[in-house]
Amino acid sequence: MGNCGSFWVTRVKAESPQHSVQSKPDEKQASDDKEIALKASHVKQVDGNRSRKSVGSGPLRKFNFAELRAATRNFRPDCLLGEGGFGCVFKGWVDEQGFMAARPGVGIVIAVKKLNLEGLQGHKEWLAEVHFLGQLHHPNLVRLLGFCAEDDHRLLVYEFMPRGSLENHLFRRGSHGQALSWAIRIKVAVGAARGLAFLHEAERPVIFRDFKTSNILLNSQFNAKLSDFGLAKDGPTGDNTHVSTRVMGTYGYAAPEYVATGHLTAKSDVYSFGVVLLEILTGRRAVDKNKPYGEQNLVEWARPFLSDKRKVFRIVDPRLEGQYSMKGAYRAATLALSCLNQEAKLRPTMKEVVQLLEPLLNFREVVKHSHHQGAAQQQAFGPQQPIEFAPRRFPSMQALPSARHQQAYPSHLYHNNIGPPLPALQHTERS
Numbered sequence: 001m002g003n004c005g006s007f008w009v010t011r012v013k014a015e016s017p018q019h020s021v022q023s024k025p026d027e028k029q030a031s032d033d034k035e036i037a038l039k040a041s042h043v044k045q046v047d048g049n050r051s052r053k054s055v056g057s058g059p060l061r062k063f064n065f066a067e068l069r070a071a072t073r074n075f076r077p078d079c080l081l082g083e084g085g086f087g088c089v090f091k092g093w094v095d096e097q098g099f100m101a102a103r104p105g106v107g108i109v110i111a112v113k114k115l116n117l118e119g120l121q122g123h124k125e126w127l128a129e130v131h132f133l134g135q136l137h138h139p140n141l142v143r144l145l146g147f148c149a150e151d152d153h154r155l156l157v158y159e160f161m162p163r164g165s166l167e168n169h170l171f172r173r174g175s176h177g178q179a180l181s182w183a184i185r186i187k188v189a190v191g192a193a194r195g196l197a198f199l200h201e202a203e204r205p206v207i208f209r210d211f212k213t214s215n216i217l218l219n220s221q222f223n224a225k226l227s228d229f230g231l232a233k234d235g236p237t238g239d240n241t242h243v244s245t246r247v248m249g250t251y252g253y254a255a256p257e258y259v260a261t262g263h264l265t266a267k268s269d270v271y272s273f274g275v276v277l278l279e280i281l282t283g284r285r286a287v288d289k290n291k292p293y294g295e296q297n298l299v300e301w302a303r304p305f306l307s308d309k310r311k312v313f314r315i316v317d318p319r320l321e322g323q324y325s326m327k328g329a330y331r332a333a334t335l336a337l338s339c340l341n342q343e344a345k346l347r348p349t350m351k352e353v354v355q356l357l358e359p360l361l362n363f364r365e366v367v368k369h370s371h372h373q374g375a376a377q378q379q380a381f382g383p384q385q386p387i388e389f390a391p392r393r394f395p396s397m398q399a400l401p402s403a404r405h406q407q408a409y410p411s412h413l414y415h416n417n418i419g420p421p422l423p424a425l426q427h428t429e430r431s
Contacts, residue, residue: 060134061099061146065153068092068112070101075114082165084214086125086230087116091160099146110145111161115154125230126154132206132229140195142217142227161225163218166192166276170213170283179319183361184222185280186328190357191224192216196273197350199226200266205235207243207264211272212253212286213279235266252286252297257344267344273353274339278302281332283317299340306337328363331356 071092072079081089090112093102115126133144148155163169166188169180180188192211199206210231217227236243242263247254255271258264275286278298284291286298295301305311309330316329335356341347348356 060130060144061157063099063146063148063155063157065148065150065155067094067099067101068148068155068157071110072112073104081111084228086228087114089113092157109160109162111158113156113158117152117154123154126156128232129156129229132232136199136202136206138195138198139223140191140198140225142225158227161217161227162220163222165214166216166218166224166280167213169218170279171285179283179317180222182320182324182328186332186357186360186363187222188216188218188224189277189280189332190354190361192226192276193273193350193354193357195224195226196269197354199232200235200269200350204237205266207233207235207266208269208272209233209264210249210253211269211276212250213276216276233264241265252299255344256342265344266350267347270339270347270350270353271344273350274336274347275299277332277336277339281317281329281336282315283319303337303340306333325360325363328360331360 069075071094072090073092075088075090079090079092081091083089092110092112093104093107094100094110095102095107115123129144130147133141137143142161143159144156145159146157148157196208196211199208208226208229208231210228211226215226215228217225219225231248233243233245242265244262245264247259247262249258249272253272253275255268258268258271275298278284279286282298282302284298284301287296288298289296291301302315305315309326312330312333313326315333316324335348335353338346338348339353
């Protein structure tokens with residue numbers, strides 16, 4: 001439900017003529033219903049290390065368009081929550097028992113995402129959301145309540161997330177005056193990491209593919225939930241090591257090897273998580289053209305500071321005003337560095353990321369830091385050992401790639417840590 005307007009894709013061939021024939025509305029709706037039913041017939045979810053049939057959350061409700069129009073007061077502008085590549089998201093109210101439209105302030109609050117037929121995302125992204133969120137249930141995934149597929153209308157109905165997106169809290173300072181505290185930032189990072197780990201550890205792994213701050217929503221207790229599964233893909237199975245697909249995502253978050261080859265793996269999500277962790281740590285966007293030259297790409301700018309505990313404090317969000325754990329900041333920076341390793345195989349798994357982040361929730365010491373407290377910083381840190389992921393150790397990101405890797409991915413692919421110059425913007429159907 002975040003801002004999905006910043007998609008970029010490689011050029012692809014035009015659709016074959018057989019796909020250009022438009023079906024009649026009734027045939028199209030019947031086809032959608034059949035596809036949703038087929039996908040729902042083998043719905044499963046993973047709870048920890050166990051797999052079980054989807055229960056508890058109940059089946060998805062099929063809404064009609066009139067119900068959702070009434071629930072959102074005819075999609076009034078004052079009910080608008082946001083707008084992205086998919087379309088607009090509106091706030092609505094429904095009865096808690098029967099999910100019938102209710103007056104504002106009565107019943108439960110919902111978020112209704114309405115597909116813009118001329119937008120950057122389309123029908124396949126709509127189906128992907130129904131497919132994945134209809135199957136997968138976890139405390140750190142936004143809950144899909146139902147959908148509408150009536151005539152040409154395509155809508156999705158979610159639980160309402162009153163705190164909005166992490167992007168709003170980190171960057172849109174006019175709407176959220178007070179900066180997120182250090183404790184809340186770590187809480188959000190842990191929740192988002194748990195959501196990704198759940199997807200990667202599922203019986204049939206799922207790769208999120210568009211992990212970014214606008215797709216992390218927060219409830220009233222600042223619990224993070226992943227949203228917008230329009231670009232998600234089923235992960236590799238059997239002996240396959242990757243999924244080959246057209247390159248899609250958001251500039252600044254995509255892993256360099258994915259941009260270069262189109263080979264998608266769970267480690268692609270790990271790289272994106274490293275970028276988001278840096279945004280949480282620094283309060284800066286992944287890409288910000290308003291910054292001075294040399295600071296516009298967050299990963300490139302922050303990299304020299306991440307492995308030096310005497311310099312990490314220089315990139316911590318100044319809006320924290322020194323109120324943060326220095327040990328926690330250094331460990332978060334070191335973890336981000338490991339996630340951003342250009343050798344995908346050397347990045348940690350999301351399960352390992354969760355294991356390393358969770359202890360930071362207990363770092364309660366808060367230090368009023370200044371640039372004149374170098375000695376105090378060393379005393380606070382004490383002897384530090386590099387983070388290790390048994391049975392291997394992740395090297396510094398400053399190390400040069402192997403000769404084999406340099407041959408596979410020439411140096412020009414790593415300009416600005418993102419890959420070759422991006423192709424012209426062009427949206428197409430997902431693979």
